Amino acid sequence: MSKLPPDFYERVYALVRCIPLGRVTNYGALARALGADGAARTVGYALNACHSDSSIPAHRVVNRNGLLTGKFHFGGLSAMQQQLEAEGIRVENDAVVDFDRHFWDPSEQTTRAKSSENEPLMSKRL
DNA sequence: AACATGACTATGG
DNA sequence: CCCATAGCCATGT
Numbered sequence: 835m836s837k838l839p840p841d842f843y844e845r846v847y848a849l850v851r852c853i854p855l856g857r858v859t860n861y862g863a864l865a866r867a868l869g870a871d872g873a874a875r876t877v878g879y880a881l882n883a884c885h886s887d888s889s890i891p892a893h894r895v896v897n898r899n900g901l902l903t904g905k906f907h908f909g910g911l912s913a914m915q916q917q918l919e920a921e922g923i924r925v926e927n928d929a930v931v932d933f934d935r936h937f938w939d940p941s942e943q944t945t946r947a948k949s950s951e952n953e954p955l956m957s958k959r960l
Numbered sequence: 961a962a963c964a965t966g967a968c969t970a971t972g973g
Numbered sequence: 974c975c976c977a978t979a980g981c982c983a984t985g986t
Contacts, residue, residue, distance in 0.1 A: 842983070861968055865982085876983040878967035883984090897968065904967030 842868065846880040847887075849940050853894045856921045857938035858930055860898040867940035874898075882907060893917040900933030 845868050853859055861874035870876065881892045886908055893914045897903045905914040905928065915925040924931040 865968085870982070872969085872980085873982040874968040875966055875981070876968090879965085879983070880967095882967055892967080895967075899969090902967090907967060 842870070842876065843880040843883060846877050847884060847890050850881070850890050850892060850895060852940070853891055853938055855891075856923060856936065858894045858896055858900075858918070858923060858933065858936050859938045859940055860896060860900075862898055863940050864895065878904065891917075894921075894938075896930055896933070900930040902928050902930070 846864060849864055849867060861877040862871075864877045865871060865873040868877075877895075881890070881895060881904065884890050884892065886892065892904065893902075893908065895904065902914050902918075902925065905911055908914045908917075915928070918925050918930065923936055930936060
């Protein structure tokens with residue numbers, strides 16, 4: 835079947851732009867939604883290439899632990915946290931509070947979620 | 961094609 | 974919680 839297109843980065847950016855305000859996701863989920871399960875590192879690499887582009891809410895992308903691992907690329911170490919808090923997301927000790935509660939599964943954007951709004955609280959694998 | 965890099969993830973101590 | 978190791982994948986040189 836078709837493998838990963840050359841515009842892998844563009845897909846990452848597009849998916850990141852689809853992240854609802856006040857929501858966050860992790861690199862692995864994005865990679866999986868893009869059909870590149872396991873390419874979580876590449877997703878972060880793609881965001882690094884965007885170097886804090888204002889059009890891309892990269893601040894909503896954190897690692898699977900909810901840690902703001904990319905905050906060092908936002909110019910200020912507190913810029914990423916401030917942006918998240920500005921959207922109603924509480925950050926403590928460089929980690930998103932209630933990460934699983936604010937977690938947004940990118941698969942809901944690409945796949946047909948039937949009643950995704952009914953049960954947004956699902957134990958992933960924490 | 962080989963090597964090095966990285967905003968990752970999982971497991972173990 | 975902190976640190977080390979291994980596996981993973983796309984990109985650039």
